[in-house]
Amino acid sequence: MAAPTEPAVGPGGRRRAGQGPPPGCRSSLSPERLALAAIELADAEGLAAVSMRRLAASLGVGTMTLYYHVRDKDELLDLMWNEFLGGHLLDDIPADWRTALTEIARRIRQSFQRHPWALGVAVRPALGPNKLRYLEQYLTVASRITDDPDEQLRIIHSVSDLVVGCTLRELSGQAYRDPDEPAGDHNDDPAPMLEPQPGFDAIVAAEELPRLQSLRTAGCRLLTPRFEQALGWLLDGIEAAHPGARPAPPRPVEAATPTPDLVGTAATTRMHPKKGA
Amino acid sequence: MAAPTEPAVGPGGRRRAGQGPPPGCRSSLSPERLALAAIELADAEGLAAVSMRRLAASLGVGTMTLYYHVRDKDELLDLMWNEFLGGHLLDDIPADWRTALTEIARRIRQSFQRHPWALGVAVRPALGPNKLRYLEQYLTVASRITDDPDEQLRIIHSVSDLVVGCTLRELSGQAYRDPDEPAGDHNDDPAPMLEPQPGFDAIVAAEELPRLQSLRTAGCRLLTPRFEQALGWLLDGIEAAHPGARPAPPRPVEAATPTPDLVGTAATTRMHPKKGA
DNA sequence: CTAGTCCTCGTACGGTGTACGACGGCTGCT
DNA sequence: AGCAGCCGTCGTACACCGTACGAGGACTAG
Incomplete structure (x- = not known):
């Protein structure tokens, strides 16, 4: 504790392991x-x-x-x-761009599920070192789809956005979870019930919301995730827009090597200036 | 003020206008x-x-x-x-499901841009009356694509997730905005620069992140949004998965009428019980 | 007139982020 | 050796937060 x-x-x-405080540094923090x-x-x-x-x-x-x-x-x-x-950086990137993107997306999603607090921090715009490494990895995959760098960014962002949005919804819905459900560990499908709120029926009936009504009588659950399916659709769309990008990577560029360290360089061994400076 | x-x-x-406190209610709040x-x-x-x-x-x-x-x-x-x-409920829903979904998505996005705080509240799982009306509207469109209610939900969620994720990123990136940019009012493309963080170049160089490097020399901007394009891809994927859903709605069900009010019914004129009750 | 309900709100408690300045120990110069 | 100056630590204090508790006024029903 x-x-x-x-x-x-x-x-x-991604830093070299076993590396106490920098030589000249007197602090352990x-x-x-x-x-x-x-x-x-x-x-x-x-x-x-x-x-x-x-x-x-x-x-x-x-x-x-x-x-x-x-x-x-x-x-x-x-x-x-x-x-x-x-x-959740990948150790090695699959050759096929589709499986690579899927793999990256799955990893983020898993990480978010393991560390739900991260969604509350995801708004943070900071471009830290790991964010850059992460982007590089994404770009490596996207470059197999198109040569246009702007298009690469669009692809990356669309995938990443879908993952974040989906995970956000899933985790927020997790509050009212059906306790009967086995809720399998961390795989797909944390499916909450349709009626978490009291007064639901009253509102649906009085407002005449037929679709919701029939959904309810059909025993459907709101908030079914099916993350994989959504991602599949998106990738289908991307693939359709970029025919002939299917097979092997056109020009092989090796993944970013986790070269020594520069992680905290900009932030070590200096007094912290007040925000204005 | x-x-x-x-x-x-x-x-x-969506309530009937000009409606003071309920008759029997003594409070103005x-x-x-x-x-x-x-x-x-x-x-x-x-x-x-x-x-x-x-x-x-x-x-x-x-x-x-x-x-x-x-x-x-x-x-x-x-x-x-x-x-x-x-x-951002639609007043009337376009007949074509693609334009309808696009319209709904655009509306949310605009609302988020006008009220950025809402993203900080979007995690809220509450199924309030307007959320239900909103779902009903979405369902009305989705039912033109498929009859399977589960599939309808998957479609709805995938679109909604993409919008939320995309808007979240856009708004969080808005912090470091290129001040030279005209930044056109509220349309697409709040494009921030590539280097908001000091030490960016140092990290990119020392880590050998070639993709990012070339992106930088190409003058590319990270975080280009292109919301419309991402949505287009997703809808393409959905469309491809549901051939023959293109033309008019198969069975016309009128949209949810904004019938009188039931908005606050469950929450008015009663002392608030402590959370446990 | 009285009892009871509805509604308002002052006070207080334990939490938060952080500005300010004191203080000890180490380094490097003379 | 003596001393100046930085590095790193941290106690105190302030403003603000959400909210538990209970007093008390206004109004209604009997």
């Missing part, structure tokens, strides 16, 4: 350590539990000590987001 | 009025500004008065979300 154990989200954002401790907290008790006081306590330091290593709580969230993204 | 003016999001959630005032606050100063104290002050009542009409702050957010959803 007190001592933050190792990975929690992945192998520490690396940005990474902060992020991992915060993630541990969020995993255990939700994003709301990640307060500066709680985090400091879990690290065994004074609250204000954190502010030496981090400008804001926002910056802390950025660190968490970066660490989260590092958790 | 103090007195919350009229619509702010739409014609008050309807759920609707609360929601509208909160929305006004959020529009003006962001979701963070919507605190119980601020809201109460803007309504000219004591803070704790709100808790008679609302159990939680969460319930207040539910009311805001419901009101928000009421703002």
Whole structure:
């Protein structure tokens, strides 16, 4: 509980392992350590539990000590987001672009399901190192579909958007889950019931919403996810728009090698300027 | 500023206009009025500004008065979300399902852009009256594609998910906007630059991320939205999966009529029980 | 006139993010 | 050796948050 154990989200954002604080650094609080401790907290008790006081306590330091290593709580969230993204980079990218995109999408979705707090941080626009590595990976796949870089970005974003939107809905719906359902571990289909709200029938009846009514009598469940199917449709559309992109990659560019480290370079060993500076 | 003016999001959630407090009700604080005032606050100063104290002050009542009409702050957010959803219901649904779905999607997206706070509330799973009306509208369109209700839901959700994900990314990226850009009012394409973060080049260079590098030298902008294109791909995929669903609706069912009101029925004229009850 | 219900709201408690400044220990210069 | 100055830590204080509790006014029904 007190001592933050190792990975929690992945192998520490793709850095070379076993790497204490930088040689010249006198502090033991690396940005990474902060992020991992915060993630541990969020995993255990939700994003709301990640307060500066709680985090400091879990690290065994004074609250204000954190502010030496981090400008804001926002910056802390950025660190968490970066660490989260590092958790689902692919080790090697499948040759076929369709399976590659599917694989990437599945990984994000799984990560979100394992760390639901991440959706509350996903709004964060920060382009951290892992976000860049992540984009690079996406781009590697997209370049097998088209040579137009703008089109590559459109493809990437459309897939990523669908995943985020879908996962967001799934997780938000998870609140009212049918307790009878087996709810299989982490695969597809966390299917909540149709009537979570009291007064549902009254409203549906009085408003004459025939479609909903028949859905209800048919015993249908709202919020069936079927993530895979939606992704399939989208990929179908993309494929149709880019005929002749099916087989092997036209020009092989090796994936980004996880070369040593530059992860925290911009953020280490310097006093944190106030926001205006 | 103090007195919350009229619509702010739409014609008050589809209710008959000019309708003071219910006859037997002694209070002037309807759920609707609360929601509208909160929305006004959020529009003006962001979701963070919507605190119980601020809201109460803007309504000219004591803070704790709100808790008679609302159990939680969460319930207040539910009311805001419901009101928000009421703002983009279609008045009449185009006959062609593709243009209908496109129209619905565009409306949500516009609403989100006009009320960015709504994305912070979109996680809310509550099935309020307007959410139901909204689903009904969606279902009306989807029933022209397939008769399988489960498939209808899958279609609806995939479209909705894409819109939410896309808008979420767009708005979060809006933070670092290129100030040179004309930024045309509210149409497509709020295109932020590629380098919002300092240290970008250093990371890209040191990590050998060739795709990103070339994207950068090509002057490409990350985060180009192209919402329409992504939606088009998805609809293409859906269309391909359901051949022969193109022309007119097979069996005409009139859209849900905005019959009188039942909006706040379940929530009016009763003390608010504590959460457990 | 009285009992009861509806509605309002002042006070207080425990939480939050963080500005400010004090303080000890280490480094490097003279 | 002495001393200046930075690095890293952190106690205190402030404004703000959501909301539990209960007092009390206004109105209605009997």
